[in-house]
Amino acid sequence: MPENPRQPRRVHSDEFKRSAVELVTKKGYTIKQAADAVAVAPRSIRDWIKKFDASAIPASVGSSNDALIAENRRLKKALLQAEMERDILKKATAYFAKESK
Incomplete structure (x- = not known):
């Protein structure tokens, strides 16, 4: 009778896990x-998000008001950060364009 050909369990460093979480939280990837x-399995990514960045789990349909409010706060904060970065890049572009002339 053949044995179960399961692969050995892989162990990932915390740095690897945090990088995978950043793909979802900062780069805009879906969990899949x-x-x-x-x-890795999508379930692993979900577990790592819960472990390293619980605030980044998107609220789903049927979520409680508290979860939706928390997600709204998180998204507003992320939007402000993105707008600030965009403004800095606009100013830098204008500065370097003026310098090159």
Whole structure:
């Protein structure tokens, strides 16, 4: 009778896990896309998000008001950060364009 050909369990460093979480939280990947990118199960990514960045778990349909409010706060904060970065890049572009003339 053949044995179960299961692969040995892989162990990932915390740095690897945090990088995978950043794909979802900072780069905009879906959990499935991030899982495919780093060759792990989507369930692993979800677990790592809970472990390293619980605030980044998107609220789903039927979520409580508290979860939706927390997600709204998180998204507003992320939007402000993105707008600030965009403004800095605009100013830098204008400065370097003026310098090169």
